[in-house]
Amino acid sequence: MSIESISLSGRKKLVSNKEMTFWERMYLIAIVKGLIITIQHLFTRKVTIQYPEQVREMSPVYRGQHQLKRDEQGRENCTACGLCALSCPAEAITMKAEERRADEKNLYREEKYASIYEINMLRCIFCGLCEEACPKDAIYLTTSKVLVPSSYEREDFIFGKDKLVMPLDIAMQNAQLKNAN
Amino acid sequence: MDSTIIIEKSVIIVAVFALTMLMAMYSTWAERKVAAWLQDRVGPNRAGPFGLFQPLADGLKLFSKEEFEPNTPNRFLFFVGPAIAMSTALMTSAVIPWGDRLHLFGRDILLQATDLNIGLLYFFGVVSVGVYGIMIGGWASNNKFSLIGAVRAASQMVSYEIAMGLSIIALLMMTGTLSLREISMQQAGMNWNIFYQPLSFIIFLICAFAEANRTPFDLAECETELIGGYHTEYSSMKMGFYLFAEYANMFISSTILAVLFFGGYNYPGMSWAVENWGVNIANVLGFGALFIKLCGFIFFFMWVRWTIPRFRYDQLMHLGWRILIPLAIVNIIITGTVILRADIAAYFGF
Amino acid sequence: MSTVLIIFCVLAAITLATAFLTIFSRNPIHSAIYLVICFFSIAGHYLLLNAQFLAIVHVIVYSGAIMILFLFTIMLMNLNEEREVHRPRITRVGAIVSFCLICLVLIAIFINSKPIVGEYVTTGEDYQSIKVLGKILLNEYMVPFEFVSILLLVAMIGTVLLSKKEKLQK
Numbered sequence: 001m002s003i004e005s006i007s008l009s010g011r012k013k014l015v016s017n018k019e020m021t022f023w024e025r026m027y028l029i030a031i032v033k034g035l036i037i038t039i040q041h042l043f044t045r046k047v048t049i050q051y052p053e054q055v056r057e058m059s060p061v062y063r064g065q066h067q068l069k070r071d072e073q074g075r076e077n078c079t080a081c082g083l084c085a086l087s088c089p090a091e092a093i094t095m096k097a098e099e100r101r102a103d104e105k106n107l108y109r110e111e112k113y114a115s116i117y118e119i120n121m122l123r124c125i126f127c128g129l130c131e132e133a134c135p136k137d138a139i140y141l142t143t144s145k146v147l148v149p150s151s152y153e154r155e156d157f158i159f160g161k162d163k164l165v166m167p168l169d170i171a172m173q174n175a176q177l178k179n180a181n
Numbered sequence: 182m183d184s185t186i187i188i189e190k191s192v193i194i195v196a197v198f199a200l201t202m203l204m205a206m207y208s209t210w211a212e213r214k215v216a217a218w219l220q221d222r223v224g225p226n227r228a229g230p231f232g233l234f235q236p237l238a239d240g241l242k243l244f245s246k247e248e249f250e251p252n253t254p255n256r257f258l259f260f261v262g263p264a265i266a267m268s269t270a271l272m273t274s275a276v277i278p279w280g281d282r283l284h285l286f287g288r289d290i291l292l293q294a295t296d297l298n299i300g301l302l303y304f305f306g307v308v309s310v311g312v313y314g315i316m317i318g319g320w321a322s323n324n325k326f327s328l329i330g331a332v333r334a335a336s337q338m339v340s341y342e343i344a345m346g347l348s349i350i351a352l353l354m355m356t357g358t359l360s361l362r363e364i365s366m367q368q369a370g371m372n373w374n375i376f377y378q379p380l381s382f383i384i385f386l387i388c389a390f391a392e393a394n395r396t397p398f399d400l401a402e403c404e405t406e407l408i409g410g411y412h413t414e415y416s417s418m419k420m421g422f423y424l425f426a427e428y429a430n431m432f433i434s435s436t437i438l439a440v441l442f443f444g445g446y447n448y449p450g451m452s453w454a455v456e457n458w459g460v461n462i463a464n465v466l467g468f469g470a471l472f473i474k475l476c477g478f479i480f481f482f483m484w485v486r487w488t489i490p491r492f493r494y495d496q497l498m499h500l501g502w503r504i505l506i507p508l509a510i511v512n513i514i515i516t517g518t519v520i521l522r523a524d525i526a527a528y529f530g531f
Numbered sequence: 532m533s534t535v536l537i538i539f540c541v542l543a544a545i546t547l548a549t550a551f552l553t554i555f556s557r558n559p560i561h562s563a564i565y566l567v568i569c570f571f572s573i574a575g576h577y578l579l580l581n582a583q584f585l586a587i588v589h590v591i592v593y594s595g596a597i598m599i600l601f602l603f604t605i606m607l608m609n610l611n612e613e614r615e616v617h618r619p620r621i622t623r624v625g626a627i628v629s630f631c632l633i634c635l636v637l638i639a640i641f642i643n644s645k646p647i648v649g650e651y652v653t654t655g656e657d658y659q660s661i662k663v664l665g666k667i668l669l670n671e672y673m674v675p676f677e678f679v680s681i682l683l684l685v686a687m688i689g690t691v692l693l694s695k696k697e698k699l700q701k
Contacts, residue, residue: 031489038488041219048223258564299661302587309595313567316602320560328606335603339596359661 077138084130262318263422276300319411330410334401345388347509365445435478
């Protein structure tokens with residue numbers, strides 16, 4: 001099989017530079033053909049999504065705003081190991097670790113926790129490497145289903161734990177669902 | 182002069198003026214709607230039902246925009262440019278016959294601002310002057326892109342005016358008059374000129390696209406090469422005037438096309454309607470027929486805009502000088518031969 | 532004063548003023564625009580004489596085509612005031628002398644010429660109509676009309692030849 005006859009798509013067309021006939025050079029037929037093609041689009045279905053009323057469906061693997069997970073008892077998973085910050089190609093994550101005190105056992109699962117956990121959303125490229133790196137299943141981009149909102153100030157894009165950690169009531173709901181199953 | 186004539190004429194002039202403005206306004210809306218539909222979109226639909234208030238919103242926006250002024254050598258000419266473009270665009274509608282006549286208050290009222298003996302030439306004259314608005318504005322902007330746009334517009338207008346005029350000569354040889362009213366009246370009863378002069382119609386149509394600066398001949402303002410062409414430096418309502426003038430020109434070109442080639446206000450069965458329903462109803466219907474025809478042409482202008490890409494400049498000049506003008510001359514010769522043959526046949530009696 | 536006379540005076544004033552401004556303005560674009568206004572006022576004069584056809588043709592040909600080409604070339608040439616040619620004084624003196632001579636000749640002609648005595652003949656035909664105009668041009672004034680067309684043809688061929696020749700020399 002020669003290279004000339006191979007066609008993967010089955011639509012291969014050889015480019016020719018042959019001289020056009022008189023009728024082709026008039027372009028009248030070509031113009032009419034084009035007009036017919038455009039007028040056909042007048043009657044096709046419109047693809048517009050009327051945004052504020054209709055929202056485009058998100059893919060199940062859509063990576064949106066990060067969420068720091070809690071377990072079934074409502075304790076934070078994160079142990080501030082720093083692997084997410086290490087794996088982050090955009091260096092968007094910073095954190096500060098602290099030792100868990102005895103009375104905080106119901107708040108944090110591990111003995112060490114992140115007292116400060118910040119992601120700069122302007123630097124983040126939503127690649128999901130932090131999620132892959134996390135050994136404690138603590139950070140997820142796919143569960144929040146939230147787009148990072150816009151803002152006027154740069155400071156507003158540094159998200160702390162107040163915005164990142166999964167709210168308690170959702171954690172409780174998750175636990176109930178799991179028990180029900 | 183009779184004072185009733187003055188009142189009658191001023192009412193017609195105001196009505197025609199309002200119609201031109203309204204059509205120009207809603208052409209902007211229609212342009213966006215048609216563009217959207219041809220591209221599988223919906224188009225403006227937020228301001229009012231079907232986005233019908235969009236032109237008002239656009240006008241409000243243009244009025245409230247900041248008025249920017251470049252470092253121009255001549256401020257006066259910078260202001261005069263859009264004014265000329267606008268006024269010439271509005272002047273043309275004076276000679277168009279919108280209908281035959283109405284019989285109101287015991288007198289015949291011609292539905293036309295003025296029945297000039299040389300109405301068609303008046304149209305050509307005003308159109309040829311219209312390019313001054315673009316040229317002066319483009320020059321006074323003190324900007325290379327604007328200047329190039331202005332120069333392009335000027336040479337394009339001058340070249341295509343010749344082909345336009347020549348294409349019309351063949352038609353005039355048939356009609357024997359320059360008055361648009363008489364041309365309309367001769368086409369009564371499906372006797373439309375398009376059936377006798379198809380070549381003339383095609384040449385005139387192409388030239389109308391060029392004269393109205395519409396795609397595929399919008400080289401004077403092509404965004405990709407010249408930013409905005411002659412109106413690069415304009416903002417606020419001065420810019421609005423240029424856009425408005427373009428749409429008014431498109432409206433007038435469509436009307437002239439409908440009047441010259443598609444029978445004007447005539448529609449099949451008009452004489453029957455005059456006999457059975459009376460003059461007034463028949464002529465209101467006639468105005469409706471003309472309106473439908475010209476809306477069809479406006480739609481065609483928009484349809485072509487989203488079909489054919491812009492010409493290169495040398496292609497434009499090649500088309501104008503080396504194809505359209507010889508074609509128009511050939512058309513004149515053919516028409517002349519046919520008329521002469523008919524005359525000779527009538528003279529010798531065969 | 533009748534309305535027509537007032538309009539005539541205004542138009543004449545505009546014509547003369549813009550004609551002078553055409554000569555005196557330093558900016559070539561401005562002088563071209565003054566010339567355009569001058570042409571328009573001349574078209575107005577034609578309208579006053581009830582010659583609609585001439586007026587419109589004047590607008591189409593002079594304002595609509597020739598002056599646009601003028602403006603076109605001026606814009607492309609980018610003339611600046613600094614590059615204005617300074618002519619020697621003797622040519623200025625020569626220009627003034629020749630102007631005075633022409634004035635003398637013209638005044639002499641005007642004084643000696645006699646006004647047309649007699650009535651205007653009214654034929655009852657509508658001379659605004661292009662039909663009548665065309666018939667007169669092609670019957671009574673057939674020969675001058677054809678001469679004009681030959682003159683234009685010769686000029687056109689000459690232009691084409693000139694532009695071709697330059698290309699050959701390159």
